[in-house]
Amino acid sequence: MDMKKVNSLDFTEFVSVFRNVVERCPLVAAAVWSHRPFSGLEDLENHFFAFIDALPKSGQEGILRCHPDLAGRDVLMGRLSEESRREQSHAGLTSLKTHDRLRLLHLNQEYRKRFGFPFVVAALLSDRATVFQELARRLHCQPESELRTALDEVKKIIHLRLIDLLDSHYFGVE
Numbered sequence: 001m002d003m004k005k006v007n008s009l010d011f012t013e014f015v016s017v018f019r020n021v022v023e024r025c026p027l028v029a030a031a032v033w034s035h036r037p038f039s040g041l042e043d044l045e046n047h048f049f050a051f052i053d054a055l056p057k058s059g060q061e062g063i064l065r066c067h068p069d070l071a072g073r074d075v076l077m078g079r080l081s082e083e084s085r086r087e088q089s090h091a092g093l094t095s096l097k098t099h100d101r102l103r104l105l106h107l108n109q110e111y112r113k114r115f116g117f118p119f120v121v122a123a124l125l126s127d128r129a130t131v132f133q134e135l136a137r138r139l140h141c142q143p144e145s146e147l148r149t150a151l152d153e154v155k156k157i158i159h160l161r162l163i164d165l166l167d168s169h170y171f172g173v174e
């Protein structure tokens with residue numbers, strides 16, 4: 001993980017590389033660039049986390065709303081980002097049988113009706129059964145605690161996407 005390379009990126013290069021670390025929210029990468037140089041992965045990701053933690057509730061809900069539903073319309077229409085497609089396919093969510101896909105669609109609709117944002121889970125750390133279990137469980141949580149749970153899942157996604165990027169050919173491996 002070559003942090004010298006990360007710290008040498010100008011603003012445009014940095015945002016081009018890290019723009020989708022937070023799904024469909026390039027602003028976060030644009031803001032994090034100001035905090036360079038970064039001492040390592042943890043320092044870099046802590047600046048992504050700090051930006052999200054400092055947002056007003058409306059902004060935090062906005063971050064969640066930028067995440068495509070699991071096995072949702074974006075999957076069917078082929079509109080997922082590369083990262084999201086890889087994550088959802090890893091959890092077996094891009095090839096659900098119709099019955100399961102409709103059950104997930106219904107649960108997602110119930111969840112979004114209750115909380116006002118989509119159910120978010122770090123799909124790379126999950127699988128089909130766990131997604132259904134977690135969605136059914138979290139559907140009954142209190143809104144305040146569920147917002148924190150959902151943001152924690154976003155942070156896991158950020159962590160995994162940063163590891164993937166920093167270990168990619170772009171940065172080489174020290």
Ligand SMILES: NC(=O)NC1=NC(=O)NC1=O
Nearest residue numbers: 070084087120121122123
């Ligand atoms: N609603 C979601 O949880 N979406 C996602 N989780 C991931 O890990 N990738 C996604 O697109």
